[in-house]
Amino acid sequence: MTESDRDAGFATTLAKGLAVLEAFRPDRPSMSNVEIAKHTGLNRPTVARLTYTLAKLGYLKQEASKFRLSWAALMLVNPLLVNTKILQIARPSMQKLAQDVGGTVSIGVIDRSNFVYLETSRVNENVWTSQDLGTIGPLVPAAIGHALCAQLTDEEFEVKIRQMKRNTPELWNKYSPAFMEGVESCKKRGFSVVRGTWIPGTHSAGVPLLRDKNGECFAMNCRVPVFRLQGNQIEDEIGPRLISLAESVRNQLAFIFP
Incomplete structure (x- = not known):
């Protein structure tokens, strides 16, 4: 059990969504759900739900079977x-x-x-x-x-x-x-x-x-x-x-x- 697992105030789903966003790097600007799952350690069904949600919110853009960060992500920084x-x-x-x-x-x-x-x-x-x-x-x-x-x-x-x-x-x-x-x-x-x-x-x-x-x-x-x-x-x-x-x-x- 990790420290975050023991923290009742820790929002696990939010943390997983942020992990998906953090997985994108200059050397991997576009990734499929399988690739995101590999780099985050999350299972593929979870990744699929998160990328769908993040795309709906405008933080990811889907192109065929891959996703990339959308310009809306820049608004966060x-x-x-x-x-x-x-x-x-x-x-x-x-x-x-x-x-x-x-x-x-x-x-x-x-x-x-x-x-x-x-x-x-x-x-x-x-x-x-x-x-x-x-x-x-x-x-x-x-x-x-x-x-x-x-x-x-x-x-x-x-x-x-x-x-x-x-x-x-x-x-x-x-x-x-x-x-x-x-x-x-x-x-x-x-x-x-x-x-x-x-x-x-x-x-x-x-x-x-x-x-x-x-x-x-x-x-x-x-x-x-x-x-x-x-x-x-x-x-x-x-x-x-x-x-x-x-x-x-x-x-x-x-x-x-x-």
Whole structure:
């Protein structure tokens, strides 16, 4: 029996419906009921009822035997994004850094044992699969994961560790030493560096950005293909530039919302 099974207030059907919506990813934008069942762990009859309902409500669109997210799903996140001044302020500086170093610069937040990208700036080249709004990845092996978790209180950090151990045990067993070191690095020198762990052939730096009045943690990362880096550039230049970028964003926010 799971923790949610023991919670009398937990709406299981709603949770299953949200699991269906969450199953759609950039690499699987269109899926049949059988495919959705495979990725959610739900049985096919349940999935069929949920996709029918979600399509009737406008959140899914059916094309032949497959479903894809409808534009109505975007309405769920729009109230969050339109009020995120952080993204508007950070965007120009993120784009400049991405152009200067030939990589991508992203802002992300925590979602359970994952991070979610809210914004990404990149060079105008298709160097590798680039991160976009809503892209999800595990906290443990990623520099932005280190930077996000570095902003948690001790109690929150312990809860997050238990969550990661439970949800991503293989990643935790493999990357936990580097994760703990990265979190400590963010606290001591302001950024963490990951070399080819999450996306092979790239190095990345992550830096804490801020924690808002609602307790939401924001962090930034910069990922660059190894062939574009010189020497220890990720440590000597990119990490410190991310720190400066984050400080500039915080100062501008403080000016707008003193």
